[in-house]
Structures are given as C-alpha cells and as structure tokens.
Amino acid sequence: MKVQSTSPIVVVANRLPFCLGTNPETGQLVRKQCAGGLVTAVAPVVVETQGLWVGWSGLHLEDNNVAIPEADPNDQTPTAGLKSNQVLPVNVPKKLFDDYYNGCCNATFWPLFHSMPDRATFQADKWDAYRQMNAEFARLTVEAVKRLSETHPGEVPLVWLHDYHMMLAANTIREKCDELNLPIKMAFFLHIPFPSWDIVRLFPWDDELLQGILGCDSIGFHIEDYCLNFIDCCQRRLGCRVDRQQMLVEHNSRTVSINPLPISIPYERFVQLAEKAPQVVKNNLHEQLLLAVDRLDYTKGLVHRIKAFETLLQKHPEQIEHVTFLQVAVPSRTDVKEYQELKEELDQIIGRINGRFSTPNWSPIRYIYGCVSQDQLAAFYRDASVAVVTPLRDGMNLVAKEFVACQTGEPGVLILSPFAGAGTSMHEALHVNPYETNEFADTIYRALTMPKDERELRMKLLRRREREYDVNFWLRSFLKTVDCLNDDNKSMAPGRLLPMREEDFSEFLGLYVTESSRLALLMDYDGTLAPIAPHPDLAQMPTETRRVLERLAHMPDVNIAIISGRSLENVKSMVGIEGITYAGNHGFEILHPDGTMFMHPIPHEYEVQLEALKQRLEEICIDGAWVESKGTGITFHYREVTGDRVADITARAQQMFKEIGITIHQSHCAYEARPPVTWNKGRASIYILRTLFGLDWCDRVSTIFAGDDKTDEDAMKALQGMAVTFRVTRSQNLRTAAMHRLPSTDAVLTMLKWIERRLGSRVPICNGQRSRTASVSSNGNRSPPRSPSTPHIRSRANSNSEPNKQMMTINDKIYHQYIAKRASPPRSSSTSPPHSPTRSTM
Numbered sequence: 001m002k003v004q005s006t007s008p009i010v011v012v013a014n015r016l017p018f019c020l021g022t023n024p025e026t027g028q029l030v031r032k033q034c035a036g037g038l039v040t041a042v043a044p045v046v047v048e049t050q051g052l053w054v055g056w057s058g059l060h061l062e063d064n065n066v067a068i069p070e071a072d073p074n075d076q077t078p079t080a081g082l083k084s085n086q087v088l089p090v091n092v093p094k095k096l097f098d099d100y101y102n103g104c105c106n107a108t109f110w111p112l113f114h115s116m117p118d119r120a121t122f123q124a125d126k127w128d129a130y131r132q133m134n135a136e137f138a139r140l141t142v143e144a145v146k147r148l149s150e151t152h153p154g155e156v157p158l159v160w161l162h163d164y165h166m167m168l169a170a171n172t173i174r175e176k177c178d179e180l181n182l183p184i185k186m187a188f189f190l191h192i193p194f195p196s197w198d199i200v201r202l203f204p205w206d207d208e209l210l211q212g213i214l215g216c217d218s219i220g221f222h223i224e225d226y227c228l229n230f231i232d233c234c235q236r237r238l239g240c241r242v243d244r245q246q247m248l249v250e251h252n253s254r255t256v257s258i259n260p261l262p263i264s265i266p267y268e269r270f271v272q273l274a275e276k277a278p279q280v281v282k283n284n285l286h287e288q289l290l291l292a293v294d295r296l297d298y299t300k301g302l303v304h305r306i307k308a309f310e311t312l313l314q315k316h317p318e319q320i321e322h323v324t325f326l327q328v329a330v331p332s333r334t335d336v337k338e339y340q341e342l343k344e345e346l347d348q349i350i351g352r353i354n355g356r357f358s359t360p361n362w363s364p365i366r367y368i369y370g371c372v373s374q375d376q377l378a379a380f381y382r383d384a385s386v387a388v389v390t391p392l393r394d395g396m397n398l399v400a401k402e403f404v405a406c407q408t409g410e411p412g413v414l415i416l417s418p419f420a421g422a423g424t425s426m427h428e429a430l431h432v433n434p435y436e437t438n439e440f441a442d443t444i445y446r447a448l449t450m451p452k453d454e455r456e457l458r459m460k461l462l463r464r465r466e467r468e469y470d471v472n473f474w475l476r477s478f479l480k481t482v483d484c485l486n487d488d489n490k491s492m493a494p495g496r497l498l499p500m501r502e503e504d505f506s507e508f509l510g511l512y513v514t515e516s517s518r519l520a521l522l523m524d525y526d527g528t529l530a531p532i533a534p535h536p537d538l539a540q541m542p543t544e545t546r547r548v549l550e551r552l553a554h555m556p557d558v559n560i561a562i563i564s565g566r567s568l569e570n571v572k573s574m575v576g577i578e579g580i581t582y583a584g585n586h587g588f589e590i591l592h593p594d595g596t597m598f599m600h601p602i603p604h605e606y607e608v609q610l611e612a613l614k615q616r617l618e619e620i621c622i623d624g625a626w627v628e629s630k631g632t633g634i635t636f637h638y639r640e641v642t643g644d645r646v647a648d649i650t651a652r653a654q655q656m657f658k659e660i661g662i663t664i665h666q667s668h669c670a671y672e673a674r675p676p677v678t679w680n681k682g683r684a685s686i687y688i689l690r691t692l693f694g695l696d697w698c699d700r701v702s703t704i705f706a707g708d709d710k711t712d713e714d715a716m717k718a719l720q721g722m723a724v725t726f727r728v729t730r731s732q733n734l735r736t737a738a739m740h741r742l743p744s745t746d747a748v749l750t751m752l753k754w755i756e757r758r759l760g761s762r763v764p765i766c767n768g769q770r771s772r773t774a775s776v777s778s779n780g781n782r783s784p785p786r787s788p789s790t791p792h793i794r795s796r797a798n799s800n801s802e803p804n805k806q807m808m809t810i811n812d813k814i815y816h817q818y819i820a821k822r823a824s825p826p827r828s829s830s831t832s833p834p835h836s837p838t839r840s841t842m
C-alpha cells in the first residue's frame with residue numbers, strides 16, 4: 001500500500017539518495033545508484049510530495065554551482081522521479097568533511113553508540129568540524145523550507161533528519177525558520193543504537209548533543225530500549241522533566257515525543273527477488289550452507305562467529321564435509337587502520353581453520369570479500385540452511401529480515417544475536433550470545449539438525465511478522481508520530497506533558513527537603529522570581545510569589561537570600577520582604593536581616609576607573625540607552641535602543657570600556673562593569689551559608705538555589721553536590737551546572753508553593769522570634785538538629801534586636817560610610833571568602 005504524507009518532506013541525511021560520478025567518456029557528471037533500505041522507502045514519498053533532499057553527493061566539487069544531472073531516462077530505481085531541482089547538495093572543503101565524517105561520526109559516535117567506548121576518540125577539533133557541518137546542513141535545509149513555502153504556500157513542511165551525522169542541526173533550523181516566520185515540523189530518526197547514560201556521559205559535549213536532538217518535535221529510535229536510554233539521559237544529564245509511560249521529554253517548555261519505530265525492509269521486493277534469482281551455490285544433498293552477510297565492521301562479530309564455527313567442527317567432526325560456511329564481508333572504511341587490522345585478523349583465522357579442517361574435496365569456509373549483486377544475495381538467502389546474524393551490537397540489522405523474506409523454498413533457521421535491535425521482535429529465531437563460543441557452537445548444531453516441522457513453524461511465524469511490519473509500516477508509523485499520515489484512520493495527536501505541577505517537585509526535592517529540614521533558599525531576582533521586563537523598574541514580582549515568599553520567610557528554620565545583580569538598595573526595595581537576606585551587585589554587598597552587613601573590598605584604582613567610565617558612558621545615554629550606577633558597579637542598558645542605532649551605540653560603549661581598562665560583562669541587553677576581584681554569586685552564596693549556619697552548613701541545612709542567567713551559574717557550580725540547583729531557561733541549547741531546568745518564573749512559583757506545602761506544619765514566627773516545631777529535632781539525613789551553641793549561626797531566633805528596626809534602607813550615604821570604614825586591604829585575587837569580612841551591625 002502506498003504511503004502518503006500530508007506535508008511535503010525535506011529529508012536531511014549525510015548522503016543524497018544517489019551518488020555522483022563522472023562518465024569517463026564524456027567527462028560529465030552522472031547519477032550512480034546506491035539503493036539502501038532507507039532510499040527505497042523514503043525516496044518515493046519525497047518524489048510524491050514534491051519534497052526535497054539535502055545531503056552530500058559523494059564528490060567534492062570545485063564549483064559550487066555545478067548542476068545536478070537528471071536521472072537517466074531508463075532509470076527504474078526509486079530515485080528516478082527525483083528531479084535535480086529537488087536535491088540540495090552539500091559541498092564543503094574536503095578537510096572539513098573528513099574531520100566531520102571520519103574524525104567525529106565514525107571515530108566517535110559509531111563506536112560510542114555501539115557501546116564500545118574504548119574504540120572511540122574524543123577530539124575537540126573534530127567535534128567542532130561536526131558542529132560546522134551540521135550548521136551547513138541546517139543552512140541548506142532552511143533554503144529548502146523557503147523553496148517549499150513558495151511552491152506549497154500554506155503547507156507546513158516536514159523536515160526529517162537522519163542518523164548520527166545530523167544530531168546538531170535541528171536547533172539551528174528551528175531558530176532560523178522562526179526568524180523567517182516559516183512554520184515547520186521536525187523529526188529525527190537514529191539508525192544505530194542509542195546507548196545507556198553510562199556510555200553517553202563519556203562524550204565530553206553530551207549536553208550539547210542531547211539538546212541538539214531535542215530540537216526536533218518527534219524523535220525515533222529502533223526499539224523501546226533505545227528510547228528509554230535517551231529519556232534517561234535527558235533526565236539525568238539535562239535535568240529535563242520526562243514521562244516514561246508516554247515517552248515524552250520536556251525541554252525548555254517544548255514537549256518532545258520519543259517513539260520506538262523499528263525499521264524494516266521492502267518485504268515483497270525481496271520475495272520477488274528470491275523467486276526469480278537463479279541458483280548460485282551448487283547444491284549437494286549432503287551439504288548444508290551456513291550463511292553470514294555483513295559489512296566488515298568490528299561491531300558485527302565476524303571473528304566471534306568464525307571461532308564458534310571452528311568449535312562446532314571440533315565438537316562435531318561428523319559435520320566435516322557436511323556443512324560449509326559462506327561468509328560475505330562487504331568492504332568498509334578500508335582507509336581506516338582499525339578496519340585494515342580486522343581484515344587481516346579475519347584472513348588469518350579463516351586461513352588457519354581452512355588449513356586445519358579442509359579435505360581434498362571440501363573446505364569449511366568460503367569467504368567473499370566484496371560486494372554481491374542483489375540477485376546473488378537473494379539466492380544465497382533462499383538457499384541457505386542457516387543464517388548466522390550475530391553482531392556484538394547493532395541498531396536493528398536488516399540482514400536477518402532479508403533472509404527471512406527470501407526463504408521461499410525449503411525453510412531454514414535464523415540464528416540471531418540478542419544485541420541486535422531485530423532480536424527484540426524476531427522471537428522465533430534461535431538467540432545466542434556471540435561472546436559465548438561454546439554455546440554458540442551448540443546453537444549452530446541445533447540449527448543444522450533441527451527437524452523440518454520445527455523449522456517450518458518458526459520460519460512461518462517470522463515471515464508473517466516481517467510481511468506485516470515491513471518498511472512501509474515503519475514509514476506510516478513515523479508519519480503518524482508527526483501527524484502527517486494521509487490515512488482514513490485519524491492519527492492520534494502527540495501527547496503533551498502537563499504544565500509543571502507541585503508534584504513534579506516531589507521528584508526533584510522530595511528526599512532532600514523534609515518536614516524537619518532546615519532550609520536555605522537562595523534565589524536570583526530578575527528572570528527567576530520576577531519575569532524579565534523591558535526596564536528593570538518594571539520587573540515586578542507577581543503578588544502570589546511575594547505572598548508565598550513572605551509566608552516562607554516567617555517559617556522557622558527557613559532562611560531566604562535574594563542574590564541579585566541589582567544594587568543592594570534596589571533589590572531590597574523591589575522585593576520588600578522583611579526577615580530575609582539581601583545580596584546586591586552579584587553578592588558584593590550582603591545584608592542579613594539582623595543588620596549584619598558585608599561588603600567585599602574593592603581596589604581603589606577600580607573605583608577611580610569606574611567613576612571615569614560612568615562619566616564617559618553618560619555621553620552616549622541617547623536613544624534609550626542609560627547608565628545604572630550600583631555602587632561597586634555600573635550597568636549600561638541598551639535594551640530600549642532601536643534597531644538601527646544599537647550597533648553604533650554598543651560599539652562606542654565597548655570602546656569606552658576598553659579605553660578605561662574595565663572588562664565588559666555581557667548581560668541581558670546590557671554591559672556591566674564589575675570589580676576586578678574573584679568574587680561572584682557562587683562565593684557569595686557560600687559566604688551567606690557559612691555566616692548563617694557555620695562552617696559545616698552543608699551538614700545542617702538543605703540548600704536550594706534558583707537562577708536564570710550566566711552569573712547564576714557561578715552559584716550552581718559552587719554549590720554542586722551541596723545543594724539542589726535550578727536554572728530557569730527557555731534556551732534550546734544551553735550548558736548549565738544546574739541539576740534541573742525550569743521553563744519560567746511560574747515554575748519557580750510552583751516550587752515555592754511545593755516547599756510551603758512541604759513545610760506547612762511549622763509554626764510561623766511571632767514578634768520576630770522563631771519558634772521551632774517539635775519535628776525539627778527529628779533526624780533527617782540532611783537536617784541534623786542544630787546545636788544552639790554553634791557560634792557562627794546567626795538565625796533570627798538568636799538575634800536580640802527586633803528585625804523591623806534592623807531593616808534600614810541602605811542609602812548612598814550609609815553606603816559610602818561603609819566604604820570609608822573598610823579596614824581590610826583590597827583582595828583582588830582571594831580564593832575563599834574573607835576570614836575577617838568587613839561586617840558591622842546596623
């Protein structure tokens with residue numbers, strides 16, 4: 001049955017569905033066929049929907065504008081209907097392509113994804129080439145989408161990315177199409193296994209890789225195990241919210257569906273081939289044929305298989321002259337040393353076994369190193385008594401399915417490795433672990449001696465399944481996942497994860513924050529508690545968030561600190577809640593609720609520079625740009641500058657920073673000047689925790705940190721392993737040290753509500769005095785009872801003065817009094833919080 005898509009399809013694969021070659025007589029470019037299963041299934045749908053195909057032609061052309069030749073008029077292959085204007089060839093310098101293809105795809109991802117990490121190499125320059133190539137594939141894909149928007153107005157194209165060569169292209173395509181207002185659907189299918197988290201994490205840029213794949217709407221793997229591996233990686237590495245039942249992953253407010261889609265073969269075509277193919281192997285009534293067909297690759301287990309055959313002959317000498325093993329090995333990556341070595345090993349071992357067991361009229365192993373035609377192959381499959389498909393690891397393995405389809409005569413037996421994806425569905429095959437030579441030999445023996453009725457039954461069931469679940473079934477299943485199948489049965493809309501609920505935080509925090517925990521809640525303000533606004537003054541905290549924070553602040557053994565890039569005075573007035581710690585200027589100034597103040601020393605020279613910078617920047621406070629003075633720093637805001645003025649104003653600002661010698665720190669549409677000392681939100685967080693709870697704060701308190709930008713990463717890193725950290729982000733590709741990602745400030749509010757409910761049994765503070773619930777002294781791992789004698793603890797319960805009176809506004813005058821009072825010399829390169837910080841009680 002013909003498969004029809006409701007959307008025009010853009011296939012993006014490493015290779016075009018045909019190769020380009022040069023006609024030696026005319027010197028002209030010609031198409032050469034390279035029909036694999038994918039091309040056979042997908043090319044007709046691309047032709048049908050007038051879609052496009054992006055890929056490499058197999059040639060490094062010197063001229064980028066060389067015309068792709070049309071198909072030969074006699075071409076009968078599935079790509080014959082694909083016109084040259086439906087093809088977008090990728091053409092890049094040979095070195096870049098080699099680094100991407102051999103250096104990264106084949107040397108890193110191939111072995112790693114086949115769970116053979118000791119064969120994998122991890123090189124930053126090759127990974128960079130991979131990035132560049134994916135960007136190039138993405139550029140051409142956007143070009144393809146643009147073309148379809150003209151030829152198919154009003155239709156939403158389906159971009160289908162294929163395999164491990166294309167794991168980074170999705171986000172670039174999405175961003176660009178969003179910019180151009182071109183709606184698309186995007187899907188990815190991996191043709192090799194997806195390994196477990198244990199293996200994936202070895203790849204140094206695993207987060208980028210996972211997020212690259214997550215750029216699609218629908219992601220397909222051969223089998224459920226690979227899907228679950230991927231979901232596990234997203235949860236553990238990226239901190240994504242997942243639903244294993246429905247196989248959904250949430251990445252920065254998008255829901256991505258993960259689908260097991262076992263690929264298959266054009267079953268009927270193989271049946272026809274087998275029925276027509278002339279006999280190739282001479283039949284000897286007393287001799288059975290054992291068949292193996294592989295690409296010569298270390299994942300295929302060729303050596304293991306041949307050793308098992310040797311063991312069979314050793315254990316069952318009666319099989320000598322009655323069984324022949326035909327191994328077809330298709331040459332592959334012949335320029336790679338590892339593959340050359342494998343070939344040598346195979347040559348030697350086959351020579352040794354043939355030398356050992358051959359008789360004048362028989363040798364045990366026939367070995368074809370080369371390609372065989374489709375007809376020949378079909379004849380081998382048809383006439384073999386046993387097929388041995390025993391890879392050490394394989395995404396699916398189509399040889400097993402082709403063998404079954406071609407078994408049109410006397411039924412044979414399939415021996416299959418459980419480490420091939422096909423092993424999960426082809427239950428009637430004899431399964432054997434290729435690493436266990438002895439048992440492997442016994443299984444071959446069992447296959448050779450299996451009674452006909454058993455063979456018939458097993459083969460009948462195998463064939464029935466493959467006929468039903470052929471490659472068109474795969475294609476239909478895929479189109480259903482993206483709601484693009486043109487079918488009478490209305491396909492199901494893909495599932496969605498519900499918005500974050502309080503229950504989700506039970507998973508993140510349930511074991512860490514108990515009713516009896518002492519809790520330290522460290523939060524950034526802008527983008528975390530309050531949504532980002534066009535002007536900082538407009539970034540108001542929602543009323544509901546304020547109320548929950550207030551109630552939390554009044555709970556015993558809950559300490560809240562707001563750590564912001566704003567000035568202390570400003571953040572304090574924006575939040576306006578009493579009884580909490582405020583840290584301004586990324587933690588350079590800290591004010592505890594008992595009035596204890598800390599200010600990090602700042603070099604005098606910097607203060608002079610800062611003043612000069614401020615004066616210079618005021619010259620360019622035009623067209624909406626403005627300067628915010630924060631005491632220890634300056635922020636030059638250009639968010640409101642209109643489009644055509646941005647470049648000029650930012651260039652001038654950059655020049656001023658440079659001339660004065662102050663480093664620019666980029667933040668949301670703003671340049672910041674910060675003191676040139678090693679102090680940041682991370683160091684400030686640790687300092688706050690030490691001040692509040694003592695040096696062993698980590699044993700006393702459960703700490704949660706949430707923030708939304710780069711400066712918060714310092715805290716996430718500093719608190720790694722000692723706190724649960726959250727990064728609020730909508731970015732599709734972001735490296736974070738945070739344990740979990742939250743899509744919005746709303747999710748932060750949901751977290752605060754969860755915490756409030758969790759700690760709900762506590763008695764609020766009365767008259768500024770904290771009282772503790774009876775449960776506080778119970779033993780939770782993370783919340784040991786606090787020792788009242790610990791001198792460093794400065795909780796409000798120990799404070800003698802009334803918090804209301806302590807909460808004075810920090811104005812410029814008080815501020816400068818403190819700067820003037822600074823006793824300690826500047827610490828421009830300190831690596832730990834000052835031991836005698838500048839503190840006093842107001």
Ligand SMILES: [Mg+2]
Nearest residue numbers: 524526527708
């Ligand atoms: Mg922020």
